[in-house]
Amino acid sequence: MAGLQLLSEYGLRVDGRRPNELRQIRCKMGVFSQPDGSAYLEQGNTKVLAAVYGPHEVRLNRSKTHHDRAYINCQFSMAVFSTSERKRRPRGDRKSQEMDMNLNQIFESAIRTELYPRSRIDIYLEVLQADGSNFSACVNAATLALIDAGIPLKDYVCSCTSTLAPSQGGAPPTPMVDVNHVEETLGGPGLNMSTLPRLDSVVHLELSGTRLHLSHIDPVAEKASTGAADIMAVLDKAVRGHVAQCLHARELSGQGADA
Amino acid sequence: MADILLSEAEKTFILHGVRDNVRNDGRSCSEFRPIELELGLVENANGSARVRLANTDVLVAVKCEIDNPSSNFPDEGKLDFFVDCSANATPQFEGKGGEQLAVELAALMSRAYQTRESFNLSTLSIIKGMKCWKLCIDVLILECGGSLIDAISMGTKAALADTKIPKVSVIGSDEGSLELELADEADGREEPLDWHHAPCLVTLNKLEDSLLVDASAEEEACCAAALIVGVSPNKKITTTSIPGHGSFLADSKVFTRALNLAVDVGVKLNTALEAAIKKHQTLKPPPRGFLD
Numbered sequence: 199m200a201g202l203q204l205l206s207e208y209g210l211r212v213d214g215r216r217p218n219e220l221r222q223i224r225c226k227m228g229v230f231s232q233p234d235g236s237a238y239l240e241q242g243n244t245k246v247l248a249a250v251y252g253p254h255e256v257r258l259n260r261s262k263t264h265h266d267r268a269y270i271n272c273q274f275s276m277a278v279f280s281t282s283e284r285k286r287r288p289r290g291d292r293k294s295q296e297m298d299m300n301l302n303q304i305f306e307s308a309i310r311t312e313l314y315p316r317s318r319i320d321i322y323l324e325v326l327q328a329d330g331s332n333f334s335a336c337v338n339a340a341t342l343a344l345i346d347a348g349i350p351l352k353d354y355v356c357s358c359t360s361t362l363a364p365s366q367g368g369a370p371p372t373p374m375v376d377v378n379h380v381e382e383t384l385g386g387p388g389l390n391m392s393t394l395p396r397l398d399s400v401v402h403l404e405l406s407g408t409r410l411h412l413s414h415i416d417p418v419a420e421k422a423s424t425g426a427a428d429i430m431a432v433l434d435k436a437v438r439g440h441v442a443q444c445l446h447a448r449e450l451s452g453q454g455a456d457a
Numbered sequence: 458m459a460d461i462l463l464s465e466a467e468k469t470f471i472l473h474g475v476r477d478n479v480r481n482d483g484r485s486c487s488e489f490r491p492i493e494l495e496l497g498l499v500e501n502a503n504g505s506a507r508v509r510l511a512n513t514d515v516l517v518a519v520k521c522e523i524d525n526p527s528s529n530f531p532d533e534g535k536l537d538f539f540v541d542c543s544a545n546a547t548p549q550f551e552g553k554g555g556e557q558l559a560v561e562l563a564a565l566m567s568r569a570y571q572t573r574e575s576f577n578l579s580t581l582s583i584i585k586g587m588k589c590w591k592l593c594i595d596v597l598i599l600e601c602g603g604s605l606i607d608a609i610s611m612g613t614k615a616a617l618a619d620t621k622i623p624k625v626s627v628i629g630s631d632e633g634s635l636e637l638e639l640a641d642e643a644d645g646r647e648e649p650l651d652w653h654h655a656p657c658l659v660t661l662n663k664l665e666d667s668l669l670v671d672a673s674a675e676e677e678a679c680c681a682a683a684l685i686v687g688v689s690p691n692k693k694i695t696t697t698s699i700p701g702h703g704s705f706l707a708d709s710k711v712f713t714r715a716l717n718l719a720v721d722v723g724v725k726l727n728t729a730l731e732a733a734i735k736k737h738q739t740l741k742p743p744p745r746g747f748l749d
Contacts, residue, residue, distance in 0.1 A: 226748050230600050231512060233545065238747040243500070247599065247747065249545035273544050273551055278595040279502045279518035288541050290552065322544035322551070324599070326516070327501060 204384055205363040205372055212381060213242075217363070217374040220425055223432045225339070227346040227440045233322075235347025239339035242378060243329035246336050248343035252319035262318070267311035269318045272301035274336060276325040297333060304337060304357075304392050304402045310350040319349060330378035331359045337392050337402075338429060345437055353394035354433055355401065358425030360418050361386045362410065373418045375425040382407075391422040395430040461678040468679045475667045480676065487722060489671045490604075492611070494730070496619040496737050498746050502595075504620025507746075508612040511673070512602020517594065517612035519620045523637065524591035526582065534581020534589040536570055538563040540596045540609070547601060555598075561700075562596070562609060565658070568696040569610065569687035575656045575695050576617075583625050588637065590622060603674045606685055610658035611730055617655055618734045621647030656687040656695045657730065659723045661715050663705065668715050670722050684715050688723025690731070 205211060215221070221242030230236040233249035240246075256263045263269055274297040275289040305321060321343065323336040337357035344351060361381060365371040374381070377388055387410040392402035400423075410418065471481060478485050490511040499505035502518035509515075526533060540563045542555025549555070570576050581590040594616065596609050624647065629636045662672040662680035669676055677683075682703025687695040694716070699705070705712045 224748055229747050230514065230545065232547065232600050232602070236545070240748070245746075247545060251548050271551075275541075275543060277516075277518075277543075277597050278539060278541060278593075279499055279505070279520055279597075282501050284520050284522070284593055284595075288543075320544075320548050320551070322548075324543050324545055324597070326597075327499065 203363075203366075204361075204381055204386065205366065205374070207366070211374060212384075213378060215376075217372050218421070218424075220358075220376045220428055221378065223338075223429065225342060225433070225436045227342050227436065228444075233343075233347075235343045235345070235349070237339050237342035237346055239335055239342060241331060241335045241338070241376070243327055244332055244335045244378075245325070245327040246332070246339040247324045247326060248336070248339035249322045249324075250319065250340070250343040250347040250349065251322075252347070253314040253317040253349065254319075256316070256318045263316050264311075266315050268309070268314035270302055270306050270309060270311065270321070271318060272298050272305060272321045272323070272340070274298050274301060274323050274325075274333075276328060276332070280325045280328040297336075300333070300402060300404070301336070301340070304355060305340065305344075307401045308341075308351050308353065308355045308394060309344065310352060313350060328379065330380070330382045331376060331390075333357065333390055334359050334392070338433060342433060342436065346440075353396050354430045355392055356395055356426040356429040356433065357390065357392040357402070358422045358429055359388055359390050360422040360425060361388050361407070362414055362418055371414060373414070373421040375421045387418070389418050389422050391419065391426060393423060393426045395427045461674050463675060463678050467675070471676055471679050472664060475664050475669065475676075478667075480669070481673070486667055487670045487718065489722075489726070490673075492733075494611070494615055494733050494737065495745065496615060496734070498744055503622065504616045504618070506612045506615035506619055508608045508615065510602075510604055510608045510611075510671070512600055513604055513608045514598075514600040515605070515608040515612045516597040516599060517609070517616040518597075519616045520593045520595070521620070521622055522591045522593060523583070523588055523625075526586065526589040530578070531586035532582050533578035535591040536567070536576065536578065537591055537593050538566045538570075538596070539593065540566075540598065542598045542601075545599050550598075559598075562606060565606060565685065565696070565698055566594075566596075566609065566613065568698075569656050569658055570695070572695050574691075574693065575654050575687075575689050577651060577654075580651060581622075583637065584627065592617075592620070601674075603677055604660055604671045606658045607660055607671065607726075610656065610687070611726070614652060614655040614657060614727075614730060615734055617650055617652040618738070620650050620652075622650060623647050653731070654689050654691065656689040657723055657726045658685055658687045658696075659719045659726065660685050661719055661722075663703070663711065663715065666711060668711070668718055670718075684712075684719065686716065686719035686723065688720050688727065690724060690727040692720055692724055694720065
């Protein structure tokens, strides 16, 4: 791994991308029949499954209800075989609990919770393969699953990561979008941003890794924000395609417009 | 597993159908639902398989680790089962909710593979008494729709068929600690396992005097007792289990009939699974995963 640079002299990253290129995103909605909404999303080699149950009645824990809005419950879990080194515990450790809290905050601000008082919406995420930007892929998958469940959102919630390649040969440091696992572990700052692109608002921002100088924050954040807007275009296309397919299937099965 | 609420009328309907050997979806009592199998989905693992049996969806991955053999069996490797019930399947599996079921399933799978006849652990030994391979078999339950253990056992067998163990050689020893080296690409890096005798577990649900193979969740809710039998391809039973709180009458013929039926179905299932795995390995279709 010695001598592996984030950005080669030809301007290519470790996986051959340019600094402003996202990884290939492939997704599918309605993967499972049991949850109310489900989605599968691949961002490069990071593969994530999301399932949404709700809105439904809160049965066991009456204290976890709000009288005026829905209670959002998220769970982030990584499969034991998702990382190259086998993980011992899929969930429940501190890092996962922190991710749960972050997801709760994000979706509490994105879902129209005031429409479902005293009920509960569960969002479960399972990372099948972790190759960097796991949290971002989860947020994107959860958005699709919520749309599949028919839960009203203020906007698509799109999440993207960005980092800063150190300066080479006098050139200023280059911000890069959509970090993969190798880039995450090589060091450098990692900015994780979740936005509502059409409303132009940031719902979650997290900086980890090494420190970032104040003058570099704007370009790196700008990269993540643009990345999120590009991801929204992909998700939007997927949603429209899925809806068209569902309508077509309904017509073929004879349910038609009168049903 | 999620609780199904059935009315008395629905239960009676299922019962009457089963008496005439016809189930709700048109199958006979000893037919399986269509099974989808896919190998090699998880790139990080040495072998993996995904089994989809109607609503039940299970992903099994096998990862190899180098470990010290146990002192009782110094010339054998180890098999370690881990089952994770994902909350995707039902909200009851959130947090630690699915842990009890997971532990039960892992214990059942360990028992099924315990006999040396179903899986020869001595092939996993690297250096007698010092180093061996430990196969970590990780099962992820994505959706529960009945016949969970059947799907898990099929997935395990298929994942073991997909597994390639890296070849290992000793290059030096340094004061009792050994240095191992993984073989080169040119020498044929990996070798497959002998998975052909691995067992398949079959669940039989008893409804009055009839025995149902691969019961759906609604049918399971009507049945009084169930019997799980692990059957290897050479007609041997590797493990049995009676889950839940049902029981079989000891002197009735049903229990013997159940064991015979389980062996029959188990052998057929093993044959069909082997055929499907061979077909997958020769054709090598591109992985579709969840995108299809």
